[in-house]
Amino acid sequence: MRFVDEFRDPAAARSLLAVIEAQSDRLGRAFHFMEVCGGHTHTIYRHGLEHLLPEPIQFVHGPGCPVCVIPMGRVDDAVWLAGQPGVIFTTFGDMMRVPGTQGSLLQAQAAGADVRFVYSPLDALKVARDNPDREVVFFAVGFETTAPSTAVTLVRATALDVRNFSVFCNHVLIEPPLRAILDSEELVLDGFVGPGHVATVVGSRHFDFIPHEYALPIVVTGFEPLDILQAVEMLLAQYQTGRCEVENQYARVVRDIGNPAALALMEEVFEVRESFEWRGLGFIPRSGYAISDAYARFDAERRFAMPSIRVADPPACECGIVLKGLIKPWQCKVFGTACTPETPIGTCMVSPEGACAAYYNFGRLTRQTK
């Protein structure tokens, strides 16, 4: 397939791996690189990269899975919204199976709620226009990657004067959780495989704080297996040549200034919350978006008297320290036994981008299985 097969070329992969092997030998120590984005986690396990790299090179799975970071209380609110009379609740498929204290959206659907999965917020807006006598709510989740499409949808909804549409906004920002992890001092990292999709919006320059303030290298990276191998090669090369900077491996898509039009749109449609709760990470100041006053009529949180009860993470669940990269998924107490993709306790086991689900579904093989 054009534009995909090029990035999965076996010969190129083998030569990159040979270079990485040589770099690793020369550097002679272990490296822990955090891949920030759940998309990278998925690619790493989907293509078996973990076991292809030399053993001293370890990936640490970061917090960038949008499904994984949603706390239980927000899921409960979603289930509550879905259960309101006359509501059609629209969501990305991944969110359907995330458990709240009152069950998941999938279970709400089985119990009679009208829950529909969509591929984009514009699809949700179409549902609203096709069902003028129903209240249609879209469950917006995701980092700066997906926030612009929600923003565009609300601009469109304004232009079309759609009155039966609202957004339950759970968009989050990438920088605050990265700072929280870097400030925690629990974890020794040697660099970042930077989030390519987020960077298309915010720009690679957005990550300057990592080398400048924390003295760690970061390579903004694409999502094909070769992209990730090349990022590892670039990170190791920085160590070999004594550099520490933001590099852009994903230059075919990412500009250093990002996408100014998208950023301007987000500025208009969203405002940064004082604080937002993250699954496993707790409340992080200025880390989430709410709908701005200018678009208040599309804000489900203002339109519905939602219970918004904060719920503690399940005690058995160690999603927090998995999201911070402190433990590998298989080191969690309930991993694979009480918590599995079909009966998830934590969000990391739900999304295909969650570290636990990716490891359980793809990576549950020992290095010896070749």
Place this chain on the structure above:
Amino acid sequence: MNTQSEASSRGRDKSESEVLERIEAVRARGPRLRDETVTLAHGAGGKASAALVQAVFIEAFGAPNPLELCDAAVLTLPTDESKGSRGPVQDGSARPRGLVQAASLGPLGLAQESSAASLGPLGPTGLAQEGSAASLGPPEAACGVGAEDSLGAAGPRIALSTDSYVVKPLRFPGGSIGDLAVNGTVNDLAVSGARPLWLSAAFVVEEGLPIALLRGVVADMRAAADRAAVTIVAGDTKVVPKGAADECFISTAGVGVVPPGRNLGAGQVRVGDAVLVSSALGNHGMAVMMARGDLAFEADIRTDSAPVNHLVEALFAAVPDTRWMRDPTRGGLGTVANELASASGLGVMLDEASLPIEPLVRGACDMLGIDPLYVASEGCFVAVVPVEAVAVAVAALRDAGATAATQIGQIVADPPGLVAVRNAFGGVRLVDMLVGDPLPRIC
């Protein structure tokens, strides 16, 4: 503190392989049904479906081998000598209780409603049992086709299969619910080692359905039956009020005869055997997805819905000791490979580069974030043959018209009971049972 010391400070002294072993032990207990209501996941053909079938249906009906459930039951008819001499069927085998309205089969045209079609001479076997299935006596039920010798003076073997079709929309590029309802049941019989002969068809129709639409669907059934050389001999029609069904649901059951000498089953599979597939994967699932028109893009993908019985016959003729077969319908190759791995206790190692997936199907799957390994085909089967027979098997399938037939993997000892896929640059990943259904109502 780095990850290692953090791990040990929390008493995480277990190694990764110990954890993996513990997980496999948990998985070996089989799926548990914890839900209080049926959700769509229970119909998706993955883990939740397996849990529902085990906890509700197998619990009530029993099965000769609950760990290896097949698309069709292969039943050994008693000979005259053995009739009546056998005691009650052993616990766990299939008991056809109260099946008094079975068609007795023959080229007699359609038996309507609950009247039994009385069946003429049953092929070469000379069986002409009039009336109820109960008069067939207690049959030996088997999964796949077991060795006849083990049954002593047993009579001919028949295969019985049933399936329901609820695909939405009723028509999609390259097919309709009608040909699907015939091909699906024909193929379930074929991959059980049987030569399909007769089908029944039951319709649940929502009031308001245009007769012309129904007529078209039924015409497709007739054409598919002709192509597969089977006869639709019994039927039933129910009409329900608007909203009690969605346009039209069809259930078909099929009967076939298993020729002597065929030994299919996960127990026949050996390390080193080759895994083949007869055609490209995933076309049906993606064709139906596209036909719904609720995606933001379109692609010209057609269903592969077709009977495979002639291909199965070609394979048996070329490789009589074919070990195992299954059609990768709902849940796709990933699901049937997992069924094989868990039933045999062996590993299935697939080779990603050799999987026949059309570029349009692959592209659509990539855009939707769906793994094509889990997308249904409806005119395709997966077979395991001895490794020395690979070339003969592939050539026979290609000669019979399955031009994309190819080897896609191998049976391995490690990882036991699991499916893995090796990609073009040597990375290996697991292919687990599907959880949740990305594509509901595709068949």
